[in-house]
Amino acid sequence: MEAPLPEPEPLKALIEALRRLPGVGVRSARRMAYHLLQHDISGAEQLGQALAAAVRDLRHCARCNGFSEAEVCPTCSNPKRDASVLCVVETPADQNMIESSHGYRGLYYVLMGRLAPLEGIGPQDLQFDRLLRRAGDGQVQEVILATNFTAEGETTAHYLSELLRAQGLSVSRLARGVPAGSELEYVDAGTIAWALMERRST
């Protein structure tokens, strides 16, 4: 049921743009637009500027593939981190969770996704070649696969494990202390620290 009313163009355009956010349908988008325009103009301006700045200033770190302002992010440039261990995660949120466990001092690689054959997301989409080059820098000795313990995360870990071992690298997986079927982002930091300590080679 499309509104036959001549809504002003800028309002229509804003509702359309808000609908591109994940999980936002037309009703939510309309509610968000009304809220911003009626009650939070400064929030609308702030969001508009934050989007422009993020698009302009963020790129992928050349080493870990995470979001970064610099060519190489502060974590990857930190000489105090152990360059012989590389932890592979699906998203920056997962990296945050591992970091907050204070159980890890190595480096990271952020896949920005996971293999999902049913959604048509394969190894090319995730640029596994970049990860293989990164892991083959001569410094990395061990790769810890910290993808989620979901079906897709396990598939991704299994697939990467084969590729990385073929390069002569030692590969491990977070210990099964993490409840099966759960996403790392929602697991408490203590469990993650324990699972890091108990990691097994695969």
Next chain:
Amino acid sequence: MEAPLPEPEPLKALIEALRRLPGVGVRSARRMAYHLLQHDISGAEQLGQALAAAVRDLRHCARCNGFSEAEVCPTCSNPKRDASVLCVVETPADQNMIESSHGYRGLYYVLMGRLAPLEGIGPQDLQFDRLLRRAGDGQVQEVILATNFTAEGETTAHYLSELLRAQGLSVSRLARGVPAGSELEYVDAGTIAWALMERRST
């Protein structure tokens, strides 16, 4: 649990700004930010521009208080609309719904909210004086109160009814009753009681 990881500033700022959207917590905001930056840069640009344009180009119509690009919106300037009837709604979405019924050819006034004493939203916040001036233009004969049939909407309608009648205007309310196309067996008893009380001779 704040992320101790040095997230890049533009990413942090974007997540903060997305949190100002109604119904969006920190996890949703982060997911939205990742999605836009990783999978939909053009969506991020589109939303940024739509927000800037909406803030710049939209204002409240001087007559109906709805969002408008012009001083007076196209609906209020339309000479084919019946200027003797004014329909009062809570939001532009409600106006859209009434318009889509094709049962109304009069004009509108959009409250952009409703009385909600528990949230501290009173008559001043909704600028009822503007509505009273609009309804007192000498052309309006009847005001139809089409606020929602919720506790707040009913309170608002009752309050406005007194004010408008004191100005000598004829005031009506949308009829309550059994929804068109519904079976009595599945209609709640309160609605049936109302429909009985408000029964009309045929």
